[in-house]
Amino acid sequence: MPRKKQNRYANRSQVNGTSVAVPYDSEQSASQIDKDLDLITKGRDGIVWELGNWPKSVQEVARAKGLDLA
Secondary structure, X not given: OOOOOOOOXXXXXXXXXXXXXXXXOOOOOHHHXXXXXXXXXXXXXXXXXXXXXXXXHHHHHHHHHOXXXX
């Protein structure tokens, strides 16, 4: 019996109404990344964030949150 191919992006969450997919083997879920980004960006409005060297899942959540990315 063939096994079903597992979806790599099974860890999905909603951030500001946008569906964000995080790799299944990621250490954090999208909601945890969202909470961590809230802590980092709290009180720092108007800053352009350079997240180019951060994991793709963090970048996607930041885009969904509406952060200004360089």
